[in-house]
Amino acid sequence: MQPATATDLTRRLAVEQSGSRLPSLAAGVVRDGELVWSGARGTIDGRRTGRDADEHTQYRMGSITKTFIAVAVLRLRDEGKLDLADPLERHLPDTSIGDVTIAQLLSHAAGVQAETDGPWWERTQGGPWRSLVDQLGRRHPAGRLFHYSNVGFGVLGELVSRLRGTSWSRVVAEELLEPLGMDRTTKRPVAPHAHGLAVHPFADVLLTEPEHDGGAMAPAGQLWTTVHDLARWAAFLGGRTGDLLDPETLAEMCRPLVVVDVPGAPWTGAHGLGVQLWNTDGRRFVGHGGSMPGFLAEVRVDVETGDGVVVLTNSTSGLTRSFAADLLDAFVTAEPRLPSTWQAGDVAPEVFELVGHWYWGSATFELHAMDDGWLRLAPASGGGRTSRFRPDGDGRWVGLDGYYNGEPLVAIRRPDGTVSHLDLASFRFTRTPYDPAADVPGGIDRAGWH
Template identity: 45%
Template sequence: MPLRPETTRRIDALVADAQSAGRVPSLVVGVVRDGTLAHLTGAGTRPQPDADLQYRLGSITKTMTAVLIMQERDAGRLALDDPLRRHLPEAAAAGPVTLRQLLGHAGGLQREPDGPWWERSPGVDLTTLLQGFSAAKVAYPPHHAFHYSNLAYGLLGGALERITKTPWPQLLRERILDPLGLDRTTYAATEPYAPGYVVHPWHDTLREEPRTDTGAMAPAGQLWSTVADLGRWAAFLADPDPAVLAPGTLTEMCAPVILTDPDTWRGGYGLGIELIREGDRVYAGHGGSMPGYGAMLIVHRPSRTGVVGFANSYTFRSGGLRPLTRQLLGYVLDAEPVPPRPWRPADAPPPADVAALTGRWWWMGSSLDLSWDAATDELIGVTSGGKVSRYAAHGPNRWRGVGGEEHGEVLAVLHDAAGTPVALDIATFVFTRTPDDLP
C-alpha cells in the first residue's frame, strides 16, 4: 500500500534537511511496508542516490550471519548453548562462552581482533585470526555486561565454515541471498556503487576511503547492498519466508539476550538483532558502518513497517542516520497506522465440543472469557485484567497456549460424569462456570 502524499512530502523534507545539515555526499532512505518498498527518497549528488546504487552494509551483515547460525540450529547441527570451542578448538581460550552469548554480545569478548584496524586493512584468513586469539581477548565473564564485539562475529563465521564445510560467502549466497532474490547484495563492491568518504570538518573536502576485503572478519561487516535489497531484507526480518527461516525462529532472535542500557531499558540485543524501545513500541534491526559508510535497518514487526537507509559519509554513520531512521519510522507509524483486520462473520459455528468451552469462566473472582477464532482454529482467552492468550488444540480435551501470557501452558478440560465441561485447568489454576465456586 503506497504512503499518502502528505506523508511522503514530510519524509522527503526530513531526509533533505538531514543531508544538508549532516554534509552527506549521498543519502538514501526507503520505507518498507507489507513486504514492499513503499517509498524511496534521497538527497545529495556524490553520487546521485537511487534504489540500485550500492553502499556498504557494515554490521548489518551480522544479522545475516546470525540467520545462518539459526538455520544450522534448526537443522540440528548445533545448539545455541554449545561452547564456541566445540566448533573452533583454536578458540579454547574463550572458555565456556557459548554461541548464544556471542550472538547477543553477552559473551564478554573484546570488540576487535588484534592487529591494525580490521575495517580499514586487508583481511587475514581464519587460521591467522585464530592465532591471535587468547584469554586476553575475554574482557568480562559471560552476561557480566553488554559488550559489542566484532570479533565475536568473525569467530561465529569461522564456526559456520567448520560446521558446514562451506566458505561463509558461498553459504550466504546459497542460503539467503539467492533464495530471497538479493541479487545486488554482494561480497565486494559491484557497479554502480557509491564511493565512501570522510568529510573534512573545516573545509568540506572529501577523502575517499579504501574498500577492503576483510577476510575472516567478513561475517561481521563485509557486505555491500542497495536500498532495494536492504528493503527486502527488512521485510524478511519483519515477516520471514519460512523456506529460509521459520517465523518462530526469527521471533526467538528478537527476544532480548541482554540489555544494552540497564539504567533505562531502552535497548537490548537478541540473537544478532538489535532491539530499540520507543515508548510502547519495540523496533528490531541493526546499524552498520565501515570507513566511508553508514547504514541502518529498523523494523516494527507487528505492523510489518520498516525504514532502511545508507550514507556515504563516515561522520554521519551513527549520530545522523540512526536518529533519522528512528524518527522516520515513528512518523510513518503515527501518520499511517496499520488498519485493523476487517471483521468477518464465521462461515459455520465451531464444533460442538469447542462451542461448549466458549463463554465466561471464573477463578478466585477473576474472569476468563473464551471465544473461538475460526480463521486460526484457536481459542482466544481474555482475562478480566485484559490479558490475552491464544490456545491451539493439543490432543483430546487439551489445548496448548501458543501466544500471550499462557504461551506454552496446557489448558485441560475437565468433565462431569455426563461428559459436560465443568472446569478448565490451566497450569493448576482451575476455572469454573460460577464465580462463587471457589477452590
C-alpha cells in the same frame, strides 16, 4: 503511496542530507513486502559534479551483515547440524572461548571482547582465521550481561564456513541473496557504489576512508548493498521468509534475550539471536544498525505489521540517530494500515463452551475463541498475564506466549461431560470465584463468603 506522503518523505530526506552534511543519503520504506517509496540525495563521491545516488547505489551495510550470519546459523540449527546450546568447542575446538554457547555469541552475551587486540580492524587489512584465534579472549563471564562483540561474529562466520565446507560469503550468497533476488548485495563494492567518506566537523571538506577485505572479521560488517536490495531483507525480517526460514525460527530470532542496559537511563533496546530489538511506545521493532568507516546504515521493521525502513549513507558520522525511526513513523502516521475486515467464522462446540468469564481466585479473566480453534486468556481489567493457546489434542491446549508460554491448559470435565473448571499450570480457573465444587487447591473456608 499517496503523492503527499511521498513528497513529505522526500523532503525529510533532503533536510537530513543537507542539515547533517552527508555526502549522499538513500532511504526506502517497505510495506507488504514491497518497496513503496525510495529516495536519494547527494552524489556518491560527495562532489557537485559526481554521480547522483539512487536506490541501486551500493553502500557498505556494516553490522547489518550480522543478521545474515545469524540466519545462516539458524538454518544450520533447523537442519540439525548444531544446537544453540552447544558449546563452541563442539564445532570449533581450536579457540580459547570454547565453553561459550552459540546462542550466547548470537545475542552478545558470551562476554567475548568487543574488538580485536591489534590495529583498528575496520581500517586495516584483515587476516586469516588463525590470526583471529590468537587474539580471542573475554572481558566478562559468559551469560552475565550484554557486551557487544564484533569478534564474536567473526567466530560465527568461521562456524558457518566449517559446517558448510565453504566460505561464509558463499553460503550467504547461495542460500539467501540469490533466492531473494538481492543481486546487488556483495562482499566487496561493485560499481556504481558510494565512496566511504569522512566529513570534517568544522569545514565542508572530505576525507576518503579506506576499503579492504576484513578477513576473519569480515562477517561482522563486510557486505555492501543497495536500498532496493536491503528493502527485500526488511521484508524478510518482517515475515516474508518464503521457504528460506521457518516462521517460528524467525520469531525465535526476534525474541529479546539480552537487555541493552545503560546506567542511568531506562532501557528500550535488546538483542535477540543476531538482531537488534527496539521497544518504542509499546511498539516493537527488529533489525540492525551498521557502522563502518565511511558508512552508516540501518534496517528497522515493525514486528507486528511488517512495515519497515532502510537507510544508507556514505559518511563516517553525522546521520541523526533517530532518522530511520522518524521516517518510518512519518509514513505510518500519514498512511496508517486499515484494520482487517471482520468476518464471522466457525467455532467448534468444544471451544465455544469454554468462552466467557473465568475466575482465578477472585480475579476475573476472559477466555475468547480465536481463529483455527485457538484461545486467548486475558485479565478482564486488561494487561497482566495474557496468553494465547493452541489445541494440543484431547481437550488440551498449550500456551504460546506470556507467562503461560509452553504451559498446559486442560478443561476438566464432570462425569456428565460438562466443563467443571480449567487447570492451567496448576492454577484453577472456575466459572464463579472460588467455586467450592471445582476442587480448588487448599479447599474453601467452610464459612464461605461473609
